[in-house]
Amino acid sequence: MQYIEKPTNSIQRTLDRLPILGDVLRQPLGVVGFAIVLAFVISVLFAPLIAPYDYARQDIPNRMQGPSTTYWLGTDHIGRDIFSRLVYGSRIAFGTAIPSVGIALVAGIFLGLIAGYAGGVVDNVIVVFMDMLQAFPSIMLSLAILALLGPSLINVIIVIGLTWMPNYARVIRAQTLSVREKAYVEAERSLGARDRAILFSHILPNVIAPALLLAAMDLPWVITFEAGLSFMGMGVRPPSPSWGAILSDGFNHIFESQWPILWSGLTLALTTLGFTLFGEALRDVLDPRLSGTRGL
Amino acid sequence: MLFYIIKRILMTALVLLLVVVFLSLLVHIVPGDPATTILGPRATPGLVQKMREAMDLDKPLYVQISNFVWNLLRGSLGVDAVTGAPINKLVGSALPHTLILAISSLGLAILFGIPMGVYSATHPNSPADRILAVLSISLTTIPSYVAGLFLLLIFAVELHTLPAMGIGKTGDIWDYVRHLILPSVALAITWIGYLSRLVRTSLLEVLNETYIRASRAAGLSERLVRYRYALKNALIPTVAVLGVGLGSLMGGAVFVEIIFTRPGMGLLIYNAIQVRNYPLVRAGVLIVAILFILTNFIADLVYTYLDPRIQLNKRQG
Numbered sequence: 001m002q003y004i005e006k007p008t009n010s011i012q013r014t015l016d017r018l019p020i021l022g023d024v025l026r027q028p029l030g031v032v033g034f035a036i037v038l039a040f041v042i043s044v045l046f047a048p049l050i051a052p053y054d055y056a057r058q059d060i061p062n063r064m065q066g067p068s069t070t071y072w073l074g075t076d077h078i079g080r081d082i083f084s085r086l087v088y089g090s091r092i093a094f095g096t097a098i099p100s101v102g103i104a105l106v107a108g109i110f111l112g113l114i115a116g117y118a119g120g121v122v123d124n125v126i127v128v129f130m131d132m133l134q135a136f137p138s139i140m141l142s143l144a145i146l147a148l149l150g151p152s153l154i155n156v157i158i159v160i161g162l163t164w165m166p167n168y169a170r171v172i173r174a175q176t177l178s179v180r181e182k183a184y185v186e187a188e189r190s191l192g193a194r195d196r197a198i199l200f201s202h203i204l205p206n207v208i209a210p211a212l213l214l215a216a217m218d219l220p221w222v223i224t225f226e227a228g229l230s231f232m233g234m235g236v237r238p239p240s241p242s243w244g245a246i247l248s249d250g251f252n253h254i255f256e257s258q259w260p261i262l263w264s265g266l267t268l269a270l271t272t273l274g275f276t277l278f279g280e281a282l283r284d285v286l287d288p289r290l291s292g293t294r295g296l
Numbered sequence: 297m298l299f300y301i302i303k304r305i306l307m308t309a310l311v312l313l314l315v316v317v318f319l320s321l322l323v324h325i326v327p328g329d330p331a332t333t334i335l336g337p338r339a340t341p342g343l344v345q346k347m348r349e350a351m352d353l354d355k356p357l358y359v360q361i362s363n364f365v366w367n368l369l370r371g372s373l374g375v376d377a378v379t380g381a382p383i384n385k386l387v388g389s390a391l392p393h394t395l396i397l398a399i400s401s402l403g404l405a406i407l408f409g410i411p412m413g414v415y416s417a418t419h420p421n422s423p424a425d426r427i428l429a430v431l432s433i434s435l436t437t438i439p440s441y442v443a444g445l446f447l448l449l450i451f452a453v454e455l456h457t458l459p460a461m462g463i464g465k466t467g468d469i470w471d472y473v474r475h476l477i478l479p480s481v482a483l484a485i486t487w488i489g490y491l492s493r494l495v496r497t498s499l500l501e502v503l504n505e506t507y508i509r510a511s512r513a514a515g516l517s518e519r520l521v522r523y524r525y526a527l528k529n530a531l532i533p534t535v536a537v538l539g540v541g542l543g544s545l546m547g548g549a550v551f552v553e554i555i556f557t558r559p560g561m562g563l564l565i566y567n568a569i570q571v572r573n574y575p576l577v578r579a580g581v582l583i584v585a586i587l588f589i590l591t592n593f594i595a596d597l598v599y600t601y602l603d604p605r606i607q608l609n610k611r612q613g
Contacts, residue, residue: 029430131307132314135585137547140565144581147569148322224439228551231441232566251445251555258449265442272437280433 023285030281036274043090051084055241064257074259076249082260085241086267092242093271096157096226096235097219103161105215108168109208113199115169116176126173130166138163139228146234153236156229160222167218168211175207213283220275227268243268297600304596308589313365315585319578320361333572334378351377351575364578373579378571383579386564391583393463394560397552398545400480402538405487410534412488413495417530418522420500428492435489441551444482448555451478461557479556483548487541494537499530532603539595543588 024030043050052072059079066074073082115126133141142159149155179185180203188198229235230244231251238245243264250260331347332339339347348354352363367374373383412432416425452460458478464471502508503526511521550562557563561584568576 029433128307128310128314131311132318135311135315135589136581137544137584137588139547139550140581140584143550143565143569144319144577145322147572147577148574220437228439228441231551232554234569247441247445254445254448254453258453261445261449265446269434269438269442272439273434276433276437 020282020285024278024281027281027284029277033274033277033279033281036270037278040090040094040271040274043087044094047087047091051081051087053081053084055085055088056080056239057084064253064259066257066259073263074257076246076260077253077256080239082246082263085246086243086263089241089243089246089264089267090271092153092236092240093223093226096153096160097222100157100160100226101164101215101218101222103157104164104218105168105211107161108165108170109172109204109211111165112169112172112211113176113204113207116173117180117195117199117203123173126169130169133162133166138225142225142229143232143234146229151229151234151237153240156226156235159229160225164218164222168214171211171214172207175210176203179203179206209286213286216282217276217279220272220279223275224268224272301597304593308593311589312582312586315582316364316368316578317361319581320357320364330572330574347377350375350380368582373583374575376573377575378573383576386576387561387580387583390559390561390564393558394546394549394553394562396476397479397483397549397558397560398542400476401483401487401545402542404480404484405491405541406538408484409488409491410495410531412492414499414522414527416492416496417499417503429496432489432492435485436493437489438485439551440483440486440548441555443485444479444552444555447478447482463558475556475558479552479558482555483545483552486548487545491534491537494534495530498533499526502526502530529603532599535602536595536599539591539598542591546584546587 021034025034057080059075059081061079062071062075063079064075064077065071065079068074071081071083073086076082076085111126111130115123136144141163145159145162146155149159185198185202188202193202226235227242227244227247230242231248232244233248235244236242246260246264247268250257250264254261331344331351331353335343335347345354352360355363364374371384373387375381376383376386409432412428416428419425448460451458459475460478462475464475503522508521508526511525512518546561549560550566552558553560553562554566561580565577565580565584567573568580
């Protein structure tokens with residue numbers, strides 16, 4: 001066994017390259033991205049301290065006001081403070097994005113490992129299943145499922161998890177296919193190691209890094225996806241301040257006040273931009289080979 | 297090649313069959329009866345039974361699926377459970393609007409995205425390149441519904457220069473185009489940024505290839521080298537992406553059609569979902585899935601045609 005050199009696994013390699021953040025912050029756009037992500041995280045953690053009002057508090061006499069010293073970003077159609085709603089909305093964005101990407105990641109890793117390792121019929125069945133899930137534009141698949149499950153936060157999380165899962169399964173499957181043939185896996189097998197042990201202790205650590213990076217890059221898309229579903233009334237229920245719901249309220253009163261659309265649209269676009277810039281800087285640092293699509 | 301196409305068509309048929317089974321299964325997994333949901337709690341049992349029959353729900357699952365597939369093979373998508381209209385007619389009137397929207401957005405993306413990418417790649421690291429890079433990454437991160445709402449605010453609500461709703465008067469092509477401008481720009485914005493980045497990367501790669509350097513060394517004009525030789529090869533990956541793009545633009549069209557009340561497939565499916573009009577949802581989603589698969593397939597074929605080095609059957613792995 002000691003004659004076959006086992007490669008240090010990719011997590012180890014990644015950790016060896018700390019401080020990653022320092023490298024990310026050496027890129028100007030990485031700094032911008034990091035600042036936006038940091039602001040987002042602070043807003044998620046300290047929402048009750050930052051928001052001047054409760055997100056559901058109504059001040060009907062002062063409805064649809066523009067920005068003022070009392071209401072920094074103005075009020076919506078029933079006099080709720082837009083700034084407070086946006087701050088609390090970050091919690092919904094975060095609370096949807098993390099578990100749904102988590103579900104997609106775990107399920108995708110599991111199916112991808114099995115497909116890549118088992119091969120044959122099992123592989124074909126899993127691949128056809130993934131093809132089926134990806135045969136729809138993801139928004140259509142989600143709408144069709146949500147139409148039947150009914151709109152709620154949990155259902156949105158499940159649906160996003162299901163829609164995003166094939167991406168991870170594909171990445172993990174492709175990696176597993178190549179790692180499966182490596183000498184150290186052969187060696188484990190000939191020493192009588194069980195499949196489960198080989199899969200989870202030897203293959204998984206070597207194939208997981210690209211999927212984790214993909215997950216980080218997917219976060220902003222999942223956030224806009226959830227907001228899109230909430231915009232269509234298929235996401236979280238009112239009065240929850242999802243950014244998409246704020247946009248939707250604004251859309252319904254577009255001729256009376258432009259502020260809700262303006263602020264929630266800007267918040268969504270800026271958050272997505274921040275996460276994308278940060279994710280790309282991170283990717284360039286961790287895995288320069290992947291930086292093919294980077295514009296800078 | 298022929299073998300590949302046949303294999304691919306069989307796989308596509310299998311995936312589509314699974315899509316139908318999946319959509320039919322969905323309604324059974326969920327607690328509650330779609331017929332009761334449509335008719336409301338005060339419907340008489342007789343009415344509910346009629347509605348169930350209209351939606352084929354009184355039959356076992358395999359009969360439902362085989363009926364649906366059989367009708368589909370005969371070219372019928374079934375009957376709308378709520379209005380009783382043939383679904384073919386509804387889809388027939390909605391689909392062109394969505395296709396026109398998707399194609400014109402793609403056209404806009406090509407029109408702006410490719411020149412932006414070419415300019416960046418031919419002036420690498422210049423101030424303009426950096427500005428274009430920040431611009432295109434910013435464009436990719438604006439969701440289509442945010443772009444749509446902002447355009448609506450600026451051009452329809454504030455400036456009153458472009459119409460906000462519908463598709464205009466029937467028969468008036470100029471009016472139709474005017475109604476198409478805001479929705480297609482909203483849908484194109486992400487893709488302008490995306491194409492620009494893609495073209496920049498692939499053109500930069502091609503410009504470093506030896507045959508480009510050889511052409512330059514042979515004294516060919518820079519213009520000829522860049523636009524005739526390099527760009528042609530650099531656009532190959534773009535073609536593959538455009539195929540996927542047309543499909544995903546049809547998905548993104550849902551938002552834009554809601555915002556601008558365009559009577560396309562997105563709005564049709566969305567409205568059907570609102571009233572739990574299950575047969576219409578199933579048929580509509582299936583049509584979009586078929587188009588989605590078809591455009592990917594065509595893009596793959598075009599891709600091999602443009603770059604004979606790519607062997608389709610070897611790309612399967």
